[in-house]
Amino acid sequence: MSVLAAIAVLALLIVVHELGHFSAARLQKIHVNRFSIGFGPTLLKYQGKETEYAVRAFPLGGYVGFPDDDPDSDIPPEDPDLLRNRPVFDRAIVISAGVIANLIFAYFLLVVQAGTVGFQDIDYQPGVRIPEVLTVVDSPAAQAGMQSGDIVLGINGQVLPSGQAALEQLREEIQNAANTALDLQIKRGEDELSLTVTPDADSDGQGRIGVMLAPNGEIVRNRAGNPVAALQAGSREFQRLASLTVQGFGQLIFNFSETAQQVAGPVAIVAVGADLAKDDLSNLFQFGSLISINLAIINILPLPALDGGQLAFLLVEGIRGKPLPMRLQENIMQTGLVLLLGLGVFLIVRDTVNLAFFQNLIR
Known part of the structure; x- marks a missing residue:
């Protein structure tokens, strides 16, 4: 049950991130044709008026799809409500909305914890x-x-x-x-x-x-006595967790050789969450907040295939007055995606091998 609880928390954070992108697009009346939670084979699917909603087999991921480059879309290429036809600022809002949603949700979790079970x-x-x-x-x-x-x-x-x-x-x-x-x-x-x-x-x-x-x-456990105190306590804890996360990324960047082994993939994250939930389910509040902040910071990094990489393209477009050639953007994004997928597979295999029950099996 603790493992399922940890997986549910991760899946919820991914839903929140993708909902950020989706909501930012819909509020600006930008066309969205796919909203998917997970990757791989489709388990559940619902076709709305414009958007296909799907839940897929592997819940540790998700995406929001736009019809801009969909060859089967019947929307004219010059439609002003296609994402690519919107001003740079409108697109920046859509791309950054996932990060913003994760940060807001992390703060929300901490405020709820402060007002219910309290902080240890x-x-x-x-x-x-x-x-x-x-x-x-x-x-x-x-x-x-x-x-x-x-x-x-x-x-x-x-x-x-x-x-x-x-x-x-x-x-x-x-x-x-x-x-x-x-x-x-x-x-x-x-x-x-x-x-x-x-x-x-x-x-x-x-x-x-x-x-x-x-x-x-x-x-x-110190529990807030009223809503205002809960907001204040949540704010203090949010600042503490955000500061620790930024410091951790700083150490990873500037002392990579010493800290690389501390990088964890989905398997290790679920294992940590399961251990915390086993001790006390209320620990999942801070676990969820910390992972949500980490997701936000990772996604805002200017790396290909991440939100930060797309924002970097928009910054270049804003400076040049025109976007980089589409072929160049696609090559950069595809290269980044391959590298990220390779890193993800490596971390999953390494963390799985290091799990205690797996170690017992091979002894």
């Missing part, structure tokens, strides 16, 4: 939690008797504060104490005890004890 937060308490202790033989933490779930309250007689500062202080103390004994004050359940651990030196000479560190605290 941490009620920080003193110390640092140890979620996991590595059980390898040479782990200093395991040899010292540390256990998963322990809370480090102090180190060498210094009491740790609350929040991220405590985590950073403990990490720094451990890294600076390679081969030097540290006295840790530990809370385990209702008991408090002292343990002595001696960090090993890693390849950089920094100390390590073989544990995961996390801030100590309880997860709480």
Whole structure:
């Protein structure tokens, strides 16, 4: 069920994106002859007065079709309501409307979450939690008797504060104490005890004890008390997610060799969404918002076969006063489409092979 929920979220975001293009065209009375959700074989189809609506077998995609280049269309080529015959600004609105729709929908999801289930937060308490202790033989933490779930309250007689500062202080103390004994004050359940651990030196000479560190605290949900507060909370969360997404794309562009492995395809995205839904279905609000923002930013990039690539053509047309030769545009778009499809297939295969259940099958 969690996998189906994640797929449904992705399909919904694609519908929203395509509805943006479709609505922008219809509001300007531009002819639209196809509205399709998904690719591949047609599952359901309805022929409206002008537009064919279809649902296809593979839901991770979609498109809005225009009769401009349809050889079977009975609309005269000089019709002013064909997309290609509209001014540059009108076409730019249609092309950018999918991105705008995704951004608006992301904000809408966050406002709904703020007013219903609320956003997760941490009620920080003193110390640092140890979620996991590595059980390898040479782990200093395991040899010292540390256990998963322990809370480090102090180190060498210094009491740790609350929040991220405590985590950073403990990490720094451990890294600076390679081969030097540290006295840790530990809370385990209702008991408090002292343990002595001696960090090993890693390849950089920094100390390590073989544990995961996390801030100590309880997860709480903060729900907005009224619609205005929900709008404000949704706005703050939208800005945070958008900022993180832009930073992520920046790191991908400027540190591609180090971050390329973090690029995820549809399979990995569904897997992440399924894990989030398994823990709490309300997590799908932020999951959907984050993916919607990502879709918007990806589509606005000036790359062939994306909305941003078509906007780039329009920009050139606006500067030149006439469009680039159609043959050149088609060659660029087809090349970009082949590259994007190739990347998509690669990511799907790679992410499928990396799934846990697939790994278990091949062992």
